[in-house]
Amino acid sequence: MDKPLNILLVDNDPAQLRTLSLYLESEGLSVCATTDPLEATNLVRGKTYDLLVVDLMMPEMDGIELVKACRHIQKNLSAILITGHIDKMDQYGSDIGLYFKTVLPKPLDIDLLIEEISKSTRYGGNDMSTKEIQEKLVEDMQSWMKIEDAAVSSTGAIIEKTDNPVIRMVMEIIQRDSLMHRHVQEFIKDTLVKEPVVMTTDELADVWEMIEKHIEIEKKTIDTARDALEALKGKKMVVQEYLLNYLLVDEQKHDSLLETLAMIKKGMYPYG
Numbered sequence: 450m451d452k453p454l455n456i457l458l459v460d461n462d463p464a465q466l467r468t469l470s471l472y473l474e475s476e477g478l479s480v481c482a483t484t485d486p487l488e489a490t491n492l493v494r495g496k497t498y499d500l501l502v503v504d505l506m507m508p509e510m511d512g513i514e515l516v517k518a519c520r521h522i523q524k525n526l527s528a529i530l531i532t533g534h535i536d537k538m539d540q541y542g543s544d545i546g547l548y549f550k551t552v553l554p555k556p557l558d559i560d561l562l563i564e565e566i567s568k569s570t571r572y573g574g575n576d577m578s579t580k581e582i583q584e585k586l587v588e589d590m591q592s593w594m595k596i597e598d599a600a601v602s603s604t605g606a607i608i609e610k611t612d613n614p615v616i617r618m619v620m621e622i623i624q625r626d627s628l629m630h631r632h633v634q635e636f637i638k639d640t641l642v643k644e645p646v647v648m649t650t651d652e653l654a655d656v657w658e659m660i661e662k663h664i665e666i667e668k669k670t671i672d673t674a675r676d677a678l679e680a681l682k683g684k685k686m687v688v689q690e691y692l693l694n695y696l697l698v699d700e701q702k703h704d705s706l707l708e709t710l711a712m713i714k715k716g717m718y719p720y721g
């Protein structure tokens with residue numbers, strides 16, 4: 450039989466906590482319940498939980514502060530927020546989307562909560578635990594890094610063998626990209642085995658003006674590449690067209706990286 454999911458339940462209302470706890474246990478979940486958010490952080494320090502289910506309004510620490518504190522200890526802890534103030538959620542802005550898989554209103558619909566629990570702890574339809582997913586991801590990154598190493602040496606060998614400047618240029622592009630890919634794979638791996646990484650909306654806001662200016666720069670490069678390609682149309686300048694197409698796609702890639710950041714900032718992208 451599968452190991453039951455470990456749920457950490459935090460609500461300052463003891464009656465609500467007890468009822469909810471009994472319901473979840475009757476569904477076969479393993480539940481740790483506390484009315485005290487500080488005790489909750491201690492519990493997270495001592496054990497890995499699959500999911501935190503937390504009330505928004507609590508006297509010592511609200512649900513958002515609590516999930517932030519817990520994520521410092523268990524970086525990928527999923528969370529569901531419960532609140533009797535669903536109408537006031539706007540004031541919390543996009544942070545909610547960063548920290549919670551979902552927000553459920555009080556009075557709580559238990560069936561809906563059970564459904565959300567199974568959704569937020571099941572990844573892409575498989576039943577792997579968060580820890581198993583992390584381990585698989587680390588393995589995948591390690592084997593991918595080896596493939597990039599092979600790409601770097603293979604492009605190097607081709608560069609050595611040919612004097613043709615176009616082939617050399619293409620191989621140089623691929624070689625540098627492969628090094629960068631490897632760097633990103635290593636970064637992803639490190640976020641799982643060393644330092645967890647978070648990005649807050651405040652950190653984004655700090656540099657957002659500069660990023661917006663940079664987005665303008667990227668748009669200009671895309672326009673320039675398109676203009677140049679337009680000018681070449683039908684002129685049979687195969688090499689130039691080939692390389693300009695590469696530049697266009699690459700500039701579009703930069704643009705899309707930044708557009709995704711903008712979506713994360715608006716809370717429209719499920720980050721975290």
Ligand SMILES: [Fe+2]
Nearest residue numbers: 597626627630
């Ligand atoms: Fe690659």
Ligand SMILES: [Fe+2]
Nearest residue numbers: 667670700703
């Ligand atoms: Fe660019």
